[in-house]
Structures are given as structure tokens and as C-alpha cells.
Amino acid sequence: MTTTGVEQVLPQLIKQNGATLGRLLANGNVGYAKERAGGRMHARVRIPPDELVWDPTVLIMPHGGELELELVNDDMNTHCALLPSNGDSQFIWLVNHSRGTATLHLDGPGYYWYSSPTGNDEGRGLTGAIVVMGDVPEDARLDRPKQPRP
């Protein structure tokens, strides 16, 4: 059996009201947070018109820490964002053509989902991922020889 990327086989899966009613999750663009002096990171995600998707859909942080996230709603409808952060999840309303910010504190490594929890934005496609790269601190790791990984 051979496998092929979703977008090549059935591009209708990654658009609104194509093959599916909404858009298959986690099949959008990938973006990277930029690290600024002091280690704080910054990134921007946008909701393009009528796509019901976060762009980028997958946002990558080089390591755990503080992320200043700019959220832009370029859609003609109101959405919102519920974002993971140590302490409490962060919530923001994003009316049509609005722009806001959120400060997130995330451990690494691992990845986290976030979404627009209104209506079923989450199922339609407004579910994004934040990927945190890196390793846990050296003193938290196991005292053992380097082990094989998948």
C-alpha cells in the first residue's frame, strides 16, 4: 500500500464544505515563533475569510517558555480563542476584523491544542496546534545510557 498526502489525494478535505462539512484538522500551514532577546517568543496566527482555520495551523516554538501571541480575525464572522497556558487557559473574543493578544506560558516538549470554542468552530477547522520543541532540563532526565528512539 502506498500513501499520499491528504492535499494531493483529496484537496476537498482541507476546505470548508468540500468533501466534508468542515475542514480536516491539522492540515494547514506551519509557522514558527520568533525568539526575541531574553528568550521571549512571538508569533502571529490569523483567521482568513471563510476558511475557518488558524493560519498557521501548526505553530512551532523552539522551546518552552513565554509566548506573546498576536491573534487576527480577518473573517467576516465572530470567533474566539481558548488557549493553553500554565496557570489558566486564556480566552479572548475575536469579533469580525479584530486583533488581540495573548500571553502563554508553556512547558516543553510536547504539543497543545487550542480552538475557537463557539458554535462548532472547533469541529469546522478552528482547532490549531502549538508544538514546543526541545527537551526537559538535564537534571530532570534519567541517569542511564542514551537509549534508542523510534
Added chain:
Amino acid sequence: MAKATEYVDAGHAVDQATLTFVTGSAPPVARNVTYERILRARSEPHNWLTYYGAYDGQRYSPLEQINTQNVRRLTPAWVFQCGATGLQAGATTYAFEAAPVVVDGVMYVTGWDGWCWALDARTGEELWRYKHAIPFDVSLCCGNVNRGVAVARGKVFYVTQNAHVIALDATNGKPVWDKAFGDVRAGESATLAPLIIKDLVIVGSSGGEFGVRGHLDAFNFETGEHVWRCYTVPKPGEPGSDTWPAKGEAWARGGANCWITGTYDPEMNLLYVGTGNPAPDFDGDVRPGDNLYTDSLVAVDPDNGQIRFHYQYNPHDVWDYDSISEHILFEMDGRKAMAHFDKNGYCFILDRTNGQLIRVFPFVDRITWGDIDANGKVTPKVFPDKEGEPVHFWPGPAGAKEWTHAAYSPKTELLYAPVQDIGATATRRRREFKESIPYWGAGVQVDAEDIAGSISAFDPRTGNEVWRWRNSVPMCASVLATGGDLVFAGEPGGNFNAFNARTGELLWQFQCGSGHHSSPTTYSVGGKQYIAVPSGWGGWVEGFVPGMLGAPHGAALFVFALPD
């Protein structure tokens, strides 16, 4: 030239808690919780100061306002609910497993997926919350769960599924310090309630199903400074290393995780911790030897993390019989004893000054994996030693008693255990070790039929069963014993039950709507006694009652009291 879009200013994102009635502050009751108070926890029975209620792990409260005469009038006082929002790790297997801790009218309790709450223990009002963000892809063998907090000197301590230990300000839930103590890339996680001893907060790692090397860690509870680490699998050359193959790295993947809170004897200055299964769970041929200190009691000096002595319950385990369950400390005929109900179906009474066996007796009807004689000699009989050949044995890998806790009443001098009579079939399937990938060495299917359970009372002096309340499915929740001569225990089907501690008669029950896999506690506020029990079915259900994988999946904390 096109005009640039003028955006509406959406402002800055806010804490989700600001969109609730959460006040964000709690009375400073935890400020004066000292080590000395925890030592004497049972002398202030209106509180449940530490995970087991007291260092001895008895899960016994002298409170007697609710008793055998009036328990039939018990009604819900309040219910706290949270529910699961959005995508979370272990979305289908999360469970509400905590033991609520109560200090002078404030309850501190944890949930799945990084939740920690402070509640008004009289009304259930949410005072503050802390929600740690948990990676969706963290390795969780047995559900997205957490078993509770420790409280001391104005701080609330708990661990997260991605193996951090966090100190929160008990008045507002704000973090004071946060330390990682496990490697999520290696498959480590954390689920236990921390334990305060002196100026230390002591935690342990989970992840035995992923081939990690188990450890305990101690941190200064004021500063978060790491004080010691105690590995429960020795490196080559260390004591016990001769129980592992001399060649290769089996020791480095050996398991023995300490994923349940220990008990503590201040006179002996010893911390008693049960360790988990060896890895791979079922394929013993890749790790010949007894595999210390897997499936063992380890008595640890809390001042330096050194193991003083041990008792191994399942040498060279190939049934996944973790021995993580509590060691209940009690006095018996002038002797410092402790009781441990092992997954293997036997209850061990040990001398806690030296780890010597006093008595061992079976506490479940069906034990076919092997037997243990009166001297503690272990004779394996049935185990998955041939590749691809299914082997059925009782108890299954969830054990005749899982992590959920037994209780001991000094009033009745009886032990009360939640019993699981359920078998399983394991078929050895050798696989290579790869970091973070499950490392079982077998395919396993737990019985969905011909199963049973009970709450059983035992006399530790004789090993005799004094009474048994039978259930059609295994009993998978911790037991609580009280001075009102009552024993409380929840069922997988959602009923929360009160039994006569002397006879086992079922006196009262309440249907909570979701199964029990937690640890009920009791306390009083303003002279009124309450019984608190988290209800939220989940965790490793395929291990302890696979026939109830479809049961309602709640997430509510019920608190009961007598009517005014």
C-alpha cells in the same frame, strides 16, 4: 491606494477563571500547616491534612457524627463539577481519582489534565483554580489522572502529567515554584499526591510501561531546590545490581516506578514506598534475575533518599504485579507492623522496623499465577514464557487490588480492602526497546466475564476474613473507615456505599451517576461532618473492568452530610 484594514481592538486574552464565579482567593488556613501538625494529623479530625489522612496510611478518621445509627439519612450537601473542555490528553480515559485534602474549612483537590482547585469545604464554592497546560501527546499508560495534593506552610503541592512538581500559594493558587522531575521524552509522567516530610516535598515518577528507570525525588518545599533522587533500579555495581543481567541495559529500562504516595513512621524516620512492575512487564527472559527493587517495599531514609531495607513481593515479576499499593502502619500485639495488599492476591503483614515477614495470606478467591507459602516463598506456576502462546492467570495485571487504597480501623482492628477478582490472558510478544514506546512484551486481554469483586474485612492477627460484601464486578475505589463504625467504598457502577465496619452490612448507598476510582475522605466544618468522594469513571478500565469501558464518564465531586 487601498485603505489598510482597521482592526477592532480585541484586547488581551484573560484567564478563563475570570469568566466564572471563582473569587480567586482562599482564607490563609494553610499558613500554619506544619510538619508537626501533620505528625499529629489524627488529633485534629475535623481536617484531612495529608493524602491518607495521616502518615500511617490508615485512611481512618475518628469522626463519628455520621454512624451506623444515622447513616441512612445521609444526603448530598453539595456537588462540584468541572467537566472536560476541548482536546486533552487521554480524552477517553481521564478519571477523577483524587483524595480531597481539607484544612480548616478549605478543600484542596486535583483533577485530570493539570487541574487543581481550592473549594469552600462547607458550600462547594470554587475559591481558586490552577490549570497547568498538559501536552496532548504526553505518555500516559493508564489515563489522564492525578491523585491529590500535599499542603504545608501556606503552599499547595501537586504534580502534573508531564512530570512537574508545582508549589502554589494556598491563598490564591498562583505558582510559587515549578520544577520538572521526569523526562516526558523517555515516557515518564507523574500522577501521585506528594508527601511532606520535615522540610521536603517528596514525589515519584510514573512510566513503568514505557521502560523507564523509577525514582523518588525530594525538593525543599519552600524553595523548590532539588535535595535528592533515589533510583529504585540500581546501576551496575550498586547494591542489588546483581539481580539484573550483567550485560546489556535491562536495568536502565527496568521500571520500578513509585507512582503512589508512601507512608511514614516518624519514630523510625522511614518512608515506606511500594514500587512498580519491571519492564518489559511480561517478557522476563530479557531481564533474568529478581530485578530489584521492582515490586517491592523500599524503606527510604527521607533525609538522604537511601534505601535502608526492602522486601520484594514478586521477584522476577512477569504478570505486571506492581507493588505500589500503600503500606498501612499499625500496632499489633506491641509490634510495629504494616499491611500491604499486593496485586498478586496476597496480603503481607511485615515488621516495619526491619521488613521481616510476620504473616502472608490470600485475600481473593482465585490465584493461579503461583503461590506464596507461610514463609513468603514464592512459587510461580503460570506465566507467559513461550512466544505467541496465550496464558490465562488470576489475578490479571490490574491485580486483586489495584492502586486504590485499603483502610484500617484502630477501633475494630480490622483491615478493609477493595477486591478485584478478575483474570487475564497474556501472550508473550517480544519487541525491541525504543524510548517512549510502550514496552510490555505481550498482548494482553483482561476478562470481561466471570468476574467478581468485594469489600473484604480481615483480621491482621490471623489473616482470617471477618466479612465480605460481594459485588458482581471488581471493586476499584479506595476504602474509608471512620469512628462511626462505618466503611465507605464506591462501586464501578456509580453507587457510593456505607457499610457497618463490624458486620459488612450495607447500610446506605447513593448513585453518583459515574463509577468510582478515587479516594473518599471525611472532615468537619462548624461541627458538621462531611464525606467527600470524587466520582468520575476512567483510568485503566480495560485493565480492571473492561466490561465497563462504556460506563458513564463523569467528573463530579460529591459531598454528603446529615440533614440539619
